[in-house]
Amino acid sequence: MSLKIIVTDTPADWQNLQLDIDVVTPGEYFADEAFQKAKKYRVINLCKSFQYHSLGYYVSLLAEARRHKVMPEISTLLDFRFPSLVREDAEDFEELIQQGLKKEKTDKLELLICFGKTHLPEFNKIGTLMFNLFQVPILKAVFIKKDKWVLAQLKPLNLNEFPTIHSDHLKASLEEYLQGKKRLQKSYSRKKYDLAILVNPEEETPPSNQKAIRNFQKAGEKVGFNVDLITKNDFAKLIQYDALFIRETTNVNHYTFKFAKKAASEGLVVIDDPDSILKCTNKVYLSELLRAHQVPTPKYWIIKKDKLSQLKSYNLDYPIILKQPDGSFSKGVKKAKSEEEFLSVLKDFFQTSELVIAQEFIPTEFDWRIGVLNGKALFVCKYYMAANHWQIMNWKTGVMEEGDSETLAVEDAPKALVDLAIKATSLIGNGFYGVDIKQVGKKYYVIEVNDNPSLDHGVEDQVLKQQLYVTIMQELMNRLVG
Secondary structure (H helix, E strand, C coil), X not given: CCXXXXXXXXXXXXCCCCCCCEEECHHHHHHCHHHHHCCCCEEEECCCCCCCCCHHHHHHHHXXXXXXXXXXXXXXXXXCCCHHHHHHHHHCCHHHHHHHHCCCCCCEEEEEEECCEECCHHHHHHHHHHHHHCCCCEEEEEEEECCCEEEEEXXXXXXXCCXXXXXXXXXXXXXXXXXXXXXXXXXXXXXXXXXXXXXXXXXXXXXXXXXXXXXXXXXXXXXXXXXXXXXXXHHHHHHHCCEEEECCCCCCCCHHHHHHHXXXXXXXXXXXXXXHHHHHCCHHHHHHHHHHCCCCCCCEEEXXXXXXXXXXXXXXXXXXXXXXXXXXXXXXXXXXXXXXXXXXXXHHHCCCCXXXXXXXXXXXXXXEEEEEECCEEEEEXXXXXXXXXXXXXXXXXXXXXXXXXXXXXXXXXXXXXXXXHHHHHHCCCCXXXXXXXXXXXXXXXXXXXXXXXXXXXXXXXXXXXXXXXXXXXXXXXXXXXX
């Protein structure tokens, strides 16, 4: 029996699909003991109605109670009871909608969207957008052009409402959705579990370079995963996977957090988990967490936008470091050499945040970075400062310049250094972290704990080579099967 199932009132209509999927009736799904006991099923609900108290409604309701991954979810169906809220969600993507419809010559456009694919292929970008926002097998979208294009209507369609003339499009879209990018990879035998690695091909400074991503793919396949690379446009495909590994710079106010939350809610094993993203990407929270647990850090002050009159009481020594709460990769971090510079940087940072961190400046030749996974150190690096700069990355030229690096075996690194890194990550969780530490004499100070640490081919993997990637992939598999 397949772990993917279609639940429909008319199973005979779906028997010729070229897929490893079972087709059952609502009655079979309700009564079959196998469906009641196992939690790994992925359910596509294609019933004739999703109305309250209908069979289709109860299929989704029971699927969620059984912790199956189901489409559509009850919460998604309930969203459509408030059309104005649906339209408001779509307005967040107004620029994409205007761009996607700019060549349309009429004043009204109706689109049938089946698993993200429209019946008019030239509008598939719009279809993907709507499907990512509202994961329903079949959607009907109506756009009207006034001064600009607006979404006049978006509603889920059941099979009773679906025009039979488009049945072939529906089946082809379903097959493409379930097979995803694996449809071009039929030469190898299928494995039991599916892993998605979230990447952004356009990111300027991704946490892993292309060679490292390929190494992760190889390692994932070695430990027993089918591995797909996915992007932000594949949000609706998360239901297909058992695990998600994020290799893209994370932030709470970003789609990476949405991916992590969705994956966790669907029961996927996920690194970075949403709790780690929440804790690590905000430097205010992180600083207070480390201080509360007596983890040594540089001196710091939390500057409030409405409390600038208190600055003199801090007795600050210059130069001093100023940090935006959610900066990354040395961005959002500036050094002020005087009170005048300090106030200028504050004014800039306060345009986007009510709080800014002022931190004691500790000049060093290099920063330590310890990679930790599930409470165990994997690699230890020295990141040297960029030429003629006080950070390991220099963005002043408009192009990122970075210093040299050196990777040590964990057992060759100072034990106190490694122990401090592990202590710091234990306050966050059991994910994959990079701990930045400065050394002054024999003392160590934690600068940051990063939830999405850099792991580039040729840098962090210098000691363990391919085994580093295998270790991380094996951890994902262990969590899945354990």
